[in-house]
Amino acid sequence: MRADALRNYERLVAVAAEVVAEQGADASMEEIARRAGVGSATLHRHFGGRTAMLEAVFETSIDAVCKRAADLLGHSDPGEALRVWLQAVIAHAVKNRGLGAALLLSAERGSEFHARITRAGRQLLKRAQQHRAADAGATIADVLGLVNAISLTAERDAAQADRLLALAIRGVSPAAVS
Amino acid sequence: MRADALRNYERLVAVAAEVVAEQGADASMEEIARRAGVGSATLHRHFGGRTAMLEAVFETSIDAVCKRAADLLGHSDPGEALRVWLQAVIAHAVKNRGLGAALLLSAERGSEFHARITRAGRQLLKRAQQHRAADAGATIADVLGLVNAISLTAERDAAQADRLLALAIRGVSPAAVS
DNA sequence: TGCTAAACGGGGTGGTCCCCCATATCGTAC
DNA sequence: GTACGATATGGGGGACCACCCCGTTTAGCA
The missing domain is CATH 1.10.357.10 (Tetracycline Repressor, domain 2)
Incomplete structure (x- = not known):
């Protein structure tokens, strides 16, 4: 895994944890990506769903x-x-x-x-x-x-x-x- | 309530019951309207949510x-x-x-x-x-x-x-x- | 029959999820 | 230090959604 990919992955998990704690399991994926400062495609590529x-x-x-x-x-x-x-x-x-x-x-x-x-x-x-x-x-x-x-x-x-x-x-x- | 409105209302309730029984409480409102043969605006007007x-x-x-x-x-x-x-x-x-x-x-x-x-x-x-x-x-x-x-x-x-x-x-x- | 108030629904807005692919970046081999 | 291939990125698009505006149609009454 490339260093930048790892950085983004870890950042996404952290932000996702934050947003999910706030809004529940059906929080918007778009918002998680937005808050993490990445495109939503990146989020979907990292997790697939x-x-x-x-x-x-x-x-x-x-x-x-x-x-x-x-x-x-x-x-x-x-x-x-x-x-x-x-x-x-x-x-x-x-x-x-x-x-x-x-x-x-x-x-x-x-x-x-x-x-x-x-x-x-x-x-x-x-x-x-x-x-x-x-x-x-x-x-x-x-x-x-x-x-x-x-x-x-x-x-x-x-x-x-x-x-x-x-x-x-x-x-x-x-x-x-x- | 006008007769056509009442007809649609009753039809919508029946169709909604059917679709919700199939798909659960988060069934698509659009599909309910589609199956009932009315525009989705009609459904929203009748129920408001x-x-x-x-x-x-x-x-x-x-x-x-x-x-x-x-x-x-x-x-x-x-x-x-x-x-x-x-x-x-x-x-x-x-x-x-x-x-x-x-x-x-x-x-x-x-x-x-x-x-x-x-x-x-x-x-x-x-x-x-x-x-x-x-x-x-x-x-x-x-x-x-x-x-x-x-x-x-x-x-x-x-x-x-x-x-x-x-x-x-x-x-x-x-x-x-x- | 004519008229008006009510009901209708096409289509718009702004949102969602998920994916394609041209572009940018990384890490390495030289 | 440079050049290059592998990898990661995200804008933009497709398909769907809830909800609403407003021009059009219709019901029901006088």
Whole structure:
């Protein structure tokens, strides 16, 4: 990769992160290019599409979330570990708007992106289930689907996102209540 | 309202319902006008924007959902009644794609649309809570927020939508488990 | 039947995404 | 230090979009 191309690539990722955080995953590609001071063709050449651009933007977020999952495997309370991790995923999605959409797009296109988070969360869920600290019938796909749904609709409102996650974790109408 | 205007209005609502069910809430307005055999200006004059168009399209769905809530207030098991109603809301959103987005837009713009569903569900939730058949801390806004989040992300996959709702109802990690 | 208020839709504006290709720049081999 | 081929660039274009102006047509009434 030529030096000028690398400079532009890095600049584009930084600007894209900024604009996406402001406007969400459907931010205008033209504006990202404009703000970065390059032609829109350059942006499209570097990423080839919105999905790939979002993946580049959220690469480091994903790394952080996966690492967090690995760390939490050492936590003494498996149920708490799962809960904390799901909160972290939501917190990331709120801080950097667009992560939820990026994951959804990635899942649809079979990109590696979604698979990494799934692998990271699966062990956390399994451990919680073995300690009877999570619903035995839940799959990691569904748990992340739920978390992702919350991220998407509440990504502009951290307090709401937290409330919805808490509600989904303890259950709207858990069997224990009746 | 002139007879020709009324004819076009009704035709537009019907065509819009069809196209939105096919393509989702962000379907092309131009295509709806094209399929209805009118100019796009006519469509915009009748509705004044996508949100209003979606509200017109889902008016009858909302009526049905609200009526269902009223009927279920007579159900002997309040927890079951709430569960069945939430399933019905999801089922509607899956059958007519776009309902979730319409509700979200409506809520953001303070339209009456969202308020009606909220009123309908509030009593159902309250009754379930009084019978200890629903989480005491849950608000109807949050419950519907969760249901809406599920509708939005899983509106193309009825089975997934059902699984996510079931999981949210019984809880990923209910207190009873540990 | 004639008239007026209402509805209509072609076409314009300004925006989007994405791509082609002539031009400019980089990095190297001499 | 220079010349040159490989690579990156971005203006401009195509196809689409939402939304609106305004000249034309039509409905419904007197």
